[in-house]
Amino acid sequence: MPHDLTGAGASEGAALHWRALEGLYASAPINHMFRSQLEITGPGLARITFLVEPDCFHAAGAAHGTIYFKMLDDAAFYAANTHVTDRFLLTTSFNMHLSKPIKGGRIVAEGRWVSGRRRVLVAESRLLDEEGEEVSRGTGTFMRSRIALSSLPGYSLPAGG
Numbered sequence: 001m002p003h004d005l006t007g008a009g010a011s012e013g014a015a016l017h018w019r020a021l022e023g024l025y026a027s028a029p030i031n032h033m034f035r036s037q038l039e040i041t042g043p044g045l046a047r048i049t050f051l052v053e054p055d056c057f058h059a060a061g062a063a064h065g066t067i068y069f070k071m072l073d074d075a076a077f078y079a080a081n082t083h084v085t086d087r088f089l090l091t092t093s094f095n096m097h098l099s100k101p102i103k104g105g106r107i108v109a110e111g112r113w114v115s116g117r118r119r120v121l122v123a124e125s126r127l128l129d130e131e132g133e134e135v136s137r138g139t140g141t142f143m144r145s146r147i148a149l150s151s152l153p154g155y156s157l158p159a160g161g
Contacts, residue, residue, distance in 0.1 A: 014043060017085050020155045021078055027154025034070070038078055044113030044123075046078035052104050062101035068127065072096050072138035075111030076123035080142045083117050088147040092120075096138035105130040119144055 018040035025031060025038040025048075035051035050071055058064045073094050081089050111125040120143050127136040149155045 013085075014082075016157050018082060020149070020157050021081055023156055024149070024152060024154040025074070025078065027152075036071075036074075038074070040078065040082055042082075044079050044082055046075050046082070046111040048075050048078070048109040048111075050107045050109065052102055052107050054104065057104075062103055065098065067102070068098055068136050069094070069096060069138075071107060071109040071127055072125045072136060073140060075109035075125035076138060076140040077111070077142060079111030079113045079125070080116075080121040080123040080140075083113055083121065084144060084149075086149060087144045088149055088152065089121065089142040090145045092141045092143045094138055094140040096136060098136045100129070100133065100135040102127070102129060102135055107135075114139075 021040055022038050035053070037049050039047045039049075041047050048071065050067075052063050052067060054061075056063050056067045073091055076094070077089060077091060107130075108128045109125055110128065111123055114122040114124055116122055120141060122139065122141055124137070124139045126134050126138075129135050150157075
């Protein structure tokens, strides 16, 4: 059942949904392979901090493109999913532009919802290196799936939430 994010309970209901999304991220088996943490910072906003180390490098000593995609897609996805309280979203397309090699360190992926709330949502994201310089940018399209968020083990709301 969707949670009411309108009216007087908007901020409390939204915060519960955001904490549940953070739990969903932390519970995903793929995320156990990465040193990362999701923080939902507001409606349509997500920030993921990643520690990029040499085990993610290609042969020339910088982060492989799959790492860029993972960080950008996750940030945009979770920013979009802040607006969908009943269903898991699926990435249907994602375009990215890489502007600088990542040689390691703490990388911040910032996601921002752009448009759509019903069936298809659009969100963008960017990666910032340790100096705060943008090293990549992406835009994704996300579609509601038939998968109820409440059916996923990592997505849990407190009793009464």
